[in-house]
Amino acid sequence: MSHENPETIADQAREWLAEYIVKKDDLKPKDRLAIPSQEMPAQDPIERGKNLDEVALGFTMEQARLEALRCLQCKKNTCVDDCPVAIDIPGFIKHIADGDMQAAADTIKESSLLPSICGRVCPQETQCQEHCKVGMALKDIDKGVGIGRLERFVADWERATGNIRVPEVKPATGKKVAVVGSGPAGLVVAADVRREGHDVTIFEAFHKMGGVMRYGIPEFRLPNEIIDQEIDTLNKMGVKFQTNYVVGRTRKLTDLIDKDGFDAVFVGTGAGLPYFMGIEGENLVGVFSANEYLTRANLMKAFDKKESNTPIYESKKVAVLGGGNVAMDAARMALRLGAEKVYVVYRRTEKEMPARNEEIEHAKEEGIEFHFLRNPKRILGTEDGRVKAMEVLKYELGEPDDSGRRRPVVIEGSEFMMEVDTVLVSIGNGSNPLISQTTPDMSVNKWGNIKVDEKQKSSINKIYAGGDIVLGAATVILAMGEGRRAAKAINEQLANELAVQSN
Amino acid sequence: MSRIIHKEQLSKDVFLMRLEAPLIAEERKAGQFIILQTDEDLGERIPLTIADADEDEGSITIIFQVVGKSTNDLSHLNKGDDIPVLVGPLGMPTHIENFGTVVCVGGGIGVAPLHPIAQALKKAGNKVITIIGARNKDLIILEDKMKEIADEFIVCTDDGSYGRKALVTEPLKEICKREEKPNMAIAIGPPVMMKFCAETTRPYEVFTQVSLNTIMVDGTGMCGGCRVNVGGEVKFVCVDGPEFDGHKVDFDNMMMRLNSYKDFEKKKAHECNLELEVAKKEAEL
Numbered sequence: 001m002s003h004e005n006p007e008t009i010a011d012q013a014r015e016w017l018a019e020y021i022v023k024k025d026d027l028k029p030k031d032r033l034a035i036p037s038q039e040m041p042a043q044d045p046i047e048r049g050k051n052l053d054e055v056a057l058g059f060t061m062e063q064a065r066l067e068a069l070r071c072l073q074c075k076k077n078t079c080v081d082d083c084p085v086a087i088d089i090p091g092f093i094k095h096i097a098d099g100d101m102q103a104a105a106d107t108i109k110e111s112s113l114l115p116s117i118c119g120r121v122c123p124q125e126t127q128c129q130e131h132c133k134v135g136m137a138l139k140d141i142d143k144g145v146g147i148g149r150l151e152r153f154v155a156d157w158e159r160a161t162g163n164i165r166v167p168e169v170k171p172a173t174g175k176k177v178a179v180v181g182s183g184p185a186g187l188v189v190a191a192d193v194r195r196e197g198h199d200v201t202i203f204e205a206f207h208k209m210g211g212v213m214r215y216g217i218p219e220f221r222l223p224n225e226i227i228d229q230e231i232d233t234l235n236k237m238g239v240k241f242q243t244n245y246v247v248g249r250t251r252k253l254t255d256l257i258d259k260d261g262f263d264a265v266f267v268g269t270g271a272g273l274p275y276f277m278g279i280e281g282e283n284l285v286g287v288f289s290a291n292e293y294l295t296r297a298n299l300m301k302a303f304d305k306k307e308s309n310t311p312i313y314e315s316k317k318v319a320v321l322g323g324g325n326v327a328m329d330a331a332r333m334a335l336r337l338g339a340e341k342v343y344v345v346y347r348r349t350e351k352e353m354p355a356r357n358e359e360i361e362h363a364k365e366e367g368i369e370f371h372f373l374r375n376p377k378r379i380l381g382t383e384d385g386r387v388k389a390m391e392v393l394k395y396e397l398g399e400p401d402d403s404g405r406r407r408p409v410v411i412e413g414s415e416f417m418m419e420v421d422t423v424l425v426s427i428g429n430g431s432n433p434l435i436s437q438t439t440p441d442m443s444v445n446k447w448g449n450i451k452v453d454e455k456q457k458s459s460i461n462k463i464y465a466g467g468d469i470v471l472g473a474a475t476v477i478l479a480m481g482e483g484r485r486a487a488k489a490i491n492e493q494l495a496n497e498l499a500v501q502s503n
Numbered sequence: 504m505s506r507i508i509h510k511e512q513l514s515k516d517v518f519l520m521r522l523e524a525p526l527i528a529e530e531r532k533a534g535q536f537i538i539l540q541t542d543e544d545l546g547e548r549i550p551l552t553i554a555d556a557d558e559d560e561g562s563i564t565i566i567f568q569v570v571g572k573s574t575n576d577l578s579h580l581n582k583g584d585d586i587p588v589l590v591g592p593l594g595m596p597t598h599i600e601n602f603g604t605v606v607c608v609g610g611g612i613g614v615a616p617l618h619p620i621a622q623a624l625k626k627a628g629n630k631v632i633t634i635i636g637a638r639n640k641d642l643i644i645l646e647d648k649m650k651e652i653a654d655e656f657i658v659c660t661d662d663g664s665y666g667r668k669a670l671v672t673e674p675l676k677e678i679c680k681r682e683e684k685p686n687m688a689i690a691i692g693p694p695v696m697m698k699f700c701a702e703t704t705r706p707y708e709v710f711t712q713v714s715l716n717t718i719m720v721d722g723t724g725m726c727g728g729c730r731v732n733v734g735g736e737v738k739f740v741c742v743d744g745p746e747f748d749g750h751k752v753d754f755d756n757m758m759m760r761l762n763s764y765k766d767f768e769k770k771k772a773h774e775c776n777l778e779l780e781v782a783k784k785e786a787e788l
């Protein structure tokens with residue numbers, strides 16, 4: 001993928017759409033496959049390396065309709081099977097092709113609460129888009145219908161109209177539900193439970209709502225204004241927010257039920273405890289977890305070096321360890337903060353990188369260097385304990401392991417030095433320890449993740465959990481899916497209690 | 504949000520504030536801390552130990568020293584002002600039981616977090632020997648309160664302007680040498696002081712607990728910014744601490760890490776001095 005000027009992309013799309021739209025109801029599958037797949041317009045790669053503005057600019061109306069015309073409207077819609085919240089994908093895409101954007105928005109909202117977010121951050125290529133027949137026919141997943149981009153288009157369209165529909169809330173039931181954590185899991189539970197007329201309070205440890213979407217994922221990928229919008233909708237529904245409140249510390253989890261009278265609690269506290277490599281030099285000054293680095297830059301606004309009181313490390317040469325979305329975000333943030341060189345050091349090859357394709361492409365366009373089959377051995381420091389270099393080992397692909405993936409094997413004696421002043425560690429997270437530390441009756445697995453049943457209920461009565469705290473570091477959409485299921489179980493529990501009360 | 508209900512200047516750079524925080528006052532235990540920001544958008548997160556709490560009033564007390572831009576901003580807030588971000592109580596509470604004889608060593612501002620611990624130890628039936636020290640007389644805080652709960656009380660200053668002219672490690676060593684050596688020591692103060700207290704007690708095998716004040720961001724175990732090396736293992740101060748076995752803490756590494764942002768801090772301090780000068784000039788005009 002190379003960078004195309006957004007205006008050129010828009011002009012092309014206008015021309016093509018004019019050609020296809022007149023025969024839109026007569027298009028044969030062959031014709032649809034011939035429609036050029038639409039590229040996501042993006043900010044200029046050099047320019048965007050200096051700002052925090054969103055990189056992907058979103059489809060134009062013509063692009064969206066053209067892309068929608070590519071959908072074959074398959075009877076057996078495998079795309080829907082691979083969506084964790086089962087959005088009626090062909091349905092909403094048909095509405096776009098027909099030009100009925102409100103209908104498209106309504107269709108998505110039947111299943112997904114946060115389409116403007118999911119459209120931006122879901123790993124579509126391993127979900128809906130992976131089994132898109134268009135991509136299969138063209139033998140390239142990236143050429144499948146851009147489902148996420150269309151989802152984003154519709155959500156942005158609705159936001160631009162200025163009248164986002166606030167979901168209806170049933171009359172008050174007198175039941176109270178506490179939601180712990182304001183990440184995607186918590187927000188979905190709050191909305192779904194509130195709709196049934198129950199009173200909902202979200203407790204959040206930080207001073208701002210949104211979880212990882214706020215403090216982790218940078219503005220250039222997910223603007224804050226979009227999260228603000230979602231929070232505002234919850235506010236209009238009457239959900240209450242209590243920020244700066246650490247459940248487990250400010251109040252024991254079980255006290256929310258025993259002392260504060262909540263009838264049910266949902267725990268969506270997310271991942272925690274970043275992993276480090278356990279190598280020499282890891283506590284030197286200049287080694288940070290990607291979480292810390294991104295939280296400083298995003299939530300604490302350290303990107304604004306002049307105004308913010310939160311410092312961020314001044315770097316020239318940065319090594320980022322890992323290959324996921326978090327690693328891509330950290331690398332691209334380092335670039336934007338002024339680093340001259342940013343290297344991504346990953347133990348496997350590009351194929352195994354868990355990050356979204358679009359992020360990898362964008363990172364490459366921005367000039368970030370990828371070093372595959374490399375892994376650090378130790379980090380070296382100056383006399384005053386600051387990072388000055390990293391010793392790196394080379395790897396090669398060996399025999400396939402149980403999962404069929406070829407395992408990287410170290411090449412003995414292949415050590416070489418990489419001159420860096422900053423190392424950002426992004427090799428995954430353990431679980432957030434606070435709730436289990438302060439709630440002795442809560443069952444957790446050996447990694448500290450809360451154990452739940454098929455209804456997301458924990459080992460403690462009336463307490464449910466979902467999202468990263470259950471799954472380990474996962475995705476926004478999986479967290480939302482778990483939130484949905486938990487909300488359903490909570491609504492059932494409360495409905496039963498109300499039925500008993502009125503008998 | 505939390506209202507300042509009382510403010511007092513204890514010495515040149517040291518301030519005491521009582522903040523409205525009923526939930527924290529109810530839950531907090533000795534050894535725990537809070538995090539606050541003086542500006543919701545642009546403020547830095549400042550961790551401060553809870554020096555005292557009044558459940559009836561629904562308030563907590565913090566004592567802080569102005570060391571940079573953020574604490575300077577905090578010191579300019581007054582009674583009746585609101586602190587937009589206050590979260591806590593964080594960290595593990597101090598483990599309190601009747602150990603026998605405990606030496607409590609507080610250096611400078613470290614006396615503030617030491618006070619509730621000494622109080623709790625006393626209440627649990629311990630014999631409490633207290634040593635407090637500072638660079639000079641003006642920097643001694645909470646002397647009366649500490650004296651009140653001590654079975655034995657020693658004050659020292661580096662320059663001899665008050666009490667004994669000595670570093671706190673001197674009397675600490677003497678106490679360790681006694682026939683009836685103490686069962687435990689607790690040292691809270693600047694990192695160097697804690698390091699040398701731990702070195703002092705090491706040969707006498709007196710277990711020495713220290714309370715670490717590393718750089719923090721979230722305070723809930725999410726970022727790893729507060730990590731320290733304790734006995735060769737990485738620990739997160741905000742969730743595993745703040746108290747650790749002083750004989751196992753890698754103080755040298757911790758002190759280096761505390762300096763991570765010294766250039767930034769210098770720059771901010773410089774800007775803030777400039778602002779002060781401008782304000783002064785304007786006032787003169």
Ligand SMILES: Cc1cc2nc3c(=O)[nH]c(=O)nc-3n(C[C@H](O)[C@H](O)[C@H](O)COP(=O)(O)OP(=O)(O)OC[C@H]3O[C@@H](n4cnc5c(N)ncnc54)[C@H](O)[C@@H]3O)c2cc1C
Nearest residue numbers: 181183184185205211212216247270325467468474475476
């Ligand atoms: C940098 C980064 C980039 C990512 N990129 C993507 C991506 O592109 N696509 C994707 O699908 N996923 C991505 N992820 C993963 C995704 O963000 C998470 O899977 C998702 O946010 C998990 O949602 P959650 O609701 O479980 O928790 P979180 O979003 O982690 O939110 C948990 C919230 O709970 C709060 N909390 C914690 N403990 C307490 C407590 N005791 N009391 C009160 N509140 C508490 C936290 O402060 C936090 O706000 C990314 C993650 C990171 C870190």
Ligand code: FES
Nearest residue numbers: 722724726727741
């Ligand atoms: S302050 Fe972030 S993990 Fe401790």
